[in-house]
Each structure stands twice: as C-alpha cells, then as structure tokens.
Amino acid sequence: MKSLRSDKVLIVLAIGGYLLLWGPIIVLGIYSFNNSAFGVKWESLTTKWYVELFHTSAIMDSVLRSLLIASVTTVVATGIGTIAGYGLFKYKFAGRRFLRMSILLPITVPYVIMAGALLVYFTQIIHFPLGYPTIIIAHISFSAPLAVFVTLGRMQRIDWSLEEASIDLGANRLTTWRKVTIPLLLPAIFASAVLIFPWSFNDFTITYFVAGVGTTTLPLYLYSMLQYSLKPVLINAISLIFIITPTIGILVLSYFQREKQFTR
Amino acid sequence: MEEQELLPCVEIRNLVKKFPGVIAVNNINLKVKHREVFSLLGPSGCGKTTTLRILAGLETADDGEVLIEGELINDVPPYRRDCNLVFQNLALFPHMTVEENVAYGLERKRIPKAEIRKRVGEMLEFMQLDGMESRYPVQLSGGQQQRVALGRSLVLKPKILLLDEPLAALDRKLRKDMQLELKRIQQEVGITFFYVTHDQKVALAISDTIAVMRDGKLEQVASPEEIYDSPKTRFVADFMGATNIFLGRVIARSGEEIKLETETGLKIVALADKESSSKEIKGVCVHPERINVLPTGTDVKMDNQFKGRIVGMIYQGDFVELKIHLFSSKEDEIVTARLDARLSRKDSFAAGQEVIGQWDKEGSSTLQG
Numbered sequence: 001m002k003s004l005r006s007d008k009v010l011i012v013l014a015i016g017g018y019l020l021l022w023g024p025i026i027v028l029g030i031y032s033f034n035n036s037a038f039g040v041k042w043e044s045l046t047t048k049w050y051v052e053l054f055h056t057s058a059i060m061d062s063v064l065r066s067l068l069i070a071s072v073t074t075v076v077a078t079g080i081g082t083i084a085g086y087g088l089f090k091y092k093f094a095g096r097r098f099l100r101m102s103i104l105l106p107i108t109v110p111y112v113i114m115a116g117a118l119l120v121y122f123t124q125i126i127h128f129p130l131g132y133p134t135i136i137i138a139h140i141s142f143s144a145p146l147a148v149f150v151t152l153g154r155m156q157r158i159d160w161s162l163e164e165a166s167i168d169l170g171a172n173r174l175t176t177w178r179k180v181t182i183p184l185l186l187p188a189i190f191a192s193a194v195l196i197f198p199w200s201f202n203d204f205t206i207t208y209f210v211a212g213v214g215t216t217t218l219p220l221y222l223y224s225m226l227q228y229s230l231k232p233v234l235i236n237a238i239s240l241i242f243i244i245t246p247t248i249g250i251l252v253l254s255y256f257q258r259e260k261q262f263t264r
Numbered sequence: 265m266e267e268q269e270l271l272p273c274v275e276i277r278n279l280v281k282k283f284p285g286v287i288a289v290n291n292i293n294l295k296v297k298h299r300e301v302f303s304l305l306g307p308s309g310c311g312k313t314t315t316l317r318i319l320a321g322l323e324t325a326d327d328g329e330v331l332i333e334g335e336l337i338n339d340v341p342p343y344r345r346d347c348n349l350v351f352q353n354l355a356l357f358p359h360m361t362v363e364e365n366v367a368y369g370l371e372r373k374r375i376p377k378a379e380i381r382k383r384v385g386e387m388l389e390f391m392q393l394d395g396m397e398s399r400y401p402v403q404l405s406g407g408q409q410q411r412v413a414l415g416r417s418l419v420l421k422p423k424i425l426l427l428d429e430p431l432a433a434l435d436r437k438l439r440k441d442m443q444l445e446l447k448r449i450q451q452e453v454g455i456t457f458f459y460v461t462h463d464q465k466v467a468l469a470i471s472d473t474i475a476v477m478r479d480g481k482l483e484q485v486a487s488p489e490e491i492y493d494s495p496k497t498r499f500v501a502d503f504m505g506a507t508n509i510f511l512g513r514v515i516a517r518s519g520e521e522i523k524l525e526t527e528t529g530l531k532i533v534a535l536a537d538k539e540s541s542s543k544e545i546k547g548v549c550v551h552p553e554r555i556n557v558l559p560t561g562t563d564v565k566m567d568n569q570f571k572g573r574i575v576g577m578i579y580q581g582d583f584v585e586l587k588i589h590l591f592s593s594k595e596d597e598i599v600t601a602r603l604d605a606r607l608s609r610k611d612s613f614a615a616g617q618e619v620i621g622q623w624d625k626e627g628s629s630t631l632q633g
Contacts (some may be wrong), residue, residue: 165357167373168348170372170420
C-alpha cells in the first residue's frame, strides 16, 4: 500500500521496456501491408506482398532449406548435448572440470572466428565440399553446447535415487535410461530443442561462410535481398510470418506445460 | 527348503567399506534370521546406510562377504538380487501413476500382463490404496506415498526388504501410526525386514533384534529389551537414553552382586553377569525413570541412596525431568530422574530442594566399554 508510487514507476518502466522490445516488430508488421515496394512512406493497405511471397520460389526454397537444416541440427545436437551433459554430470573422471568449462568455447568465441575456422577446416584440412553436411556440422558444433548447459542445469535438480530405485527393482542400466532417466530429462531435452531450433534457423554468420552453391538459407537469402532486391518490402512480410509462427508455438507450449504438473 | 530355513536369511562376514578419508564399515559380522525385523541403529555417519547399500548392491564392498540364504552375492548386480530397498526419500517415480510404480518391478521380470495386473491389484488392496491406481505420487499424502513405496518392493516378494529410515520424514503422529502399520505388514507377509534408523524409539517398537552401530563397528547386537535394559557399552547406554552413567571400578564382589567405586567417589551396588570378570566392568548406567526421588528424612534400607539437591526441573508434558546434584560425590555429579507428571504435581518438588536419589541394583546395568 505504502509503495503505490514505486508501483506506478515500475508499471511505466515495464510498459516502456515492452514498447522498446515490440516497437520495431510492430512497425515492421504494419509496413508489410503497405502498398509500396520501398516501404518508407505509407501508401495504402494491401496483402499483395504475401501473395507474391508464396509465388517466389527462391524464397520458398530457402525457407524449406532452413527448416530442414534446423530440424536435423536440433535432433542431432539435442541428442549429443543431452548425452554429453549426462556423462559430464554423472561420471567422475580426470579432466572433467576442464571438459565442462571447455564446452563454453563455441559459445564465447566470436562467430566470425568460429566461422572462419570451420571454413578452413572444411576446405583446407578435410577437403569436404561445402553444402548441407558442412552447414549442419557447423550448426551442431555451436548448438550442442547449449543442450549440454540446459541438461546440466536440469540434472542438479533431479533426484538420482530414482535411478537407483529402478535398478533395485530389477531394471538394468539401459531400461533404467529408457524408463526413468529420459522421462526425467524430458523437460531439459525439450528446452534444448526449443532453444536450438531458432538458433540454427536464424544463424547468418557461420552459415554465410560454410554454405555452398544451392544451399542458400533464409537468412542468407534475406541478406542478399536487402542488397540487391527491388522489393525489400517482401522482407517485412516474411519476417511477420516468422514472428507470428513461433509466438503461437510458445503460447501452445506454455499451455501444455501447465497441463503436465506432475514433475515439480 | 528345510535346509534353507536353517541358514540365516542374511549373513555378513568381515565386511569392510572405505571411502576417501573414512572407513565407513569396519569389519562387521552379523546374521539376520528369517522373518524377523532386524534394525541397524546408530547416529548419522556410523556406516549403517552404507551397510544397507552394500546389501542392496548399490555399493561394492572392499572386503568381506555378503550371503543371502547361504549364497554369496558380492558379485550379483543389484537388479538380480532378491532384496529390495525402500529409500529414505521413497524415490517414487514421479512420472508414473501408483499402479505403474507398483507394476515396475514385475514388468522387468517379464511376467505376463494378466498376472501383473492381478498381483498389483492385490498389493494395492493390501496396502489400502484401492482407488488410487491412476494418481501420481505428488497427489498422495505422506502416508499413502509410504505405502506405495512399500508395496512397490513387497509385490516382488523379496527374500529380504531393506528399509532406509523411510519414516524419518513423517511427522510424529504419522510416524507412530506407520510404525505399527509396518509391524503389521511384516507379520502378514512374513518377509525379513532389515531396518536402518537413528531413531531408537522406532527401533525398540518394531524390532526383533537391534544392532547398535558406531563408527563403522557393531557395539551390541541383542533383543530390544536387552539393548534397553542392559546396554553393554557407554555408547549404547547413552544412545538408548540411560543417561546416568557412572564410570568406575569394582571394589567388592559376591557372585552377581558387585560394589563399584566411581571416579567421583560414589559407592554403587549393582548386578553383573556371573561370567563377566570384575576387571571388564568399567561402570554402571541407570535409566532416568528407574531413579526414585524421595524427600529427605525418608529412612528405608535400600540400595544406592544418595543425598542431593534439585538443580533443574524440565516440564515435558507426560513427565517432569529432574536434575539432581549429588552431595556425596567428590565432583559435580548430576543425575537425571524422571517423574510422572501426576505425582510431581502432588509431591511438588521444587528447584533448590534437598532430596534423596535412589535406585535398586536391579534397575541398573553394568558397562564393559
């Protein structure tokens, strides 16, 4: 009661923060309906850019490529990261601390350096042609550490006597993993995937270096559109789609999260 | 079958387990009979849980042998051992329903589905959990969770059920109810229970045999009555609440009756085992409730009468604890006595009052360590 003033200040600050966050996106959304190819001056309302978007096969192809790459990366990197996180948490061995810290490396190294290193590695050392495999390997290398971190965080809060209980009741290690450990790690696995998918989908810097001919992803395509296209307004349209889709996804997920309350 | 009954259900020989910097279990030997409740009692860190975990196969012994019905099981992995563990925190699978939790062990044994359903149903009924089948553990009360954990292990009909203080987390009233329940369940299913606890009250209430453990070694193995009435060592005496401990040496003896002079100068009459040598006797202990508090001037011929002054009174509800400073001793010797709350109100002893503390020689026990 007595802090009514500071409450008001907080509300104003919060609204300000959200405006800052949402402002550009709102402007972008509005201008995607603007009947002007260069989009600085408002002319009239139209949805023709959305129609054109779906008829420009180059854009659609790059979207599909990006979705494919992000999907494969998410599955593989989440798998690797979860198993690595489990190993780093559960098993005591020499150099464990060092290995745990070194996981940070791909996240802390500047992307351009990481990208350059990967390019040199692929072209000069293992002589691997640039294309889908190189993009996916590169994406895994910077996104698996994320899964390791998410998994390690979850493991701190898991009651490990549950694994022992499973073994005590007659399950071997493999069955215990399948029936107890993985269900317990499911929130972490899920969180990793949700984090990695957009991370991979959005990546520009590293993909720019290791992509080959014919493997232009959406971010690369948008970048080239900004440079050379006659219709930059298309970017507004596609951006809005990619803002709304994950937003709906997040809302649906948080709804289902509330349903599953049995794990505390 | 007959032959198996003759063998102890569990036998531990020269068991040793070391952790970096500590010897958790230091060469212990014990035998657990069929269909008894055997309690391993001791303070935290005494090695009791480690012993239990070695029995379950969750820790490996550094030395010694573990046998179940005469069969060496040192190298048998935990998932193939015929013993099941009820964890301290119960370790119910949070992502499975009550029914799935209880069925878990049976499913691992590849028992036909129809039989699993039948046995799980019977167990849930036996544990008074019918109607709870599709609930998750968090939706159950503390007592119900206990029963699910018990049922999950008992449904496998193990040769021995290991229990790691499963009642410790419960509040006092529920703990009392559950310890009765445990005893009833054990008698009905006829399975050997190996119970680990630091709570001497629970151990006294449910056990057929108690082993008191300290620093990785067994101090005394005996029936609850014997552990309580005749503790053999100072540690056991103290742990079982016989807090009046008089250390000293035997100065006279005729048969069972001994006279002991304490380090503080008291002369105490007590009874000792016929076989025990006087040299082995290191002292005497008396439970507080065995000490009578009499007004001064009471002149009766009784053993062990010592004048003193009440220096403290602690009201405990059902009894009053008196701290009495004995005069006849050279140094400060405080004796704790317990008075029935009804009596103390009438007699109304008060702090500072002079009284006589007295106990019969039968009410004390001699200590050998």
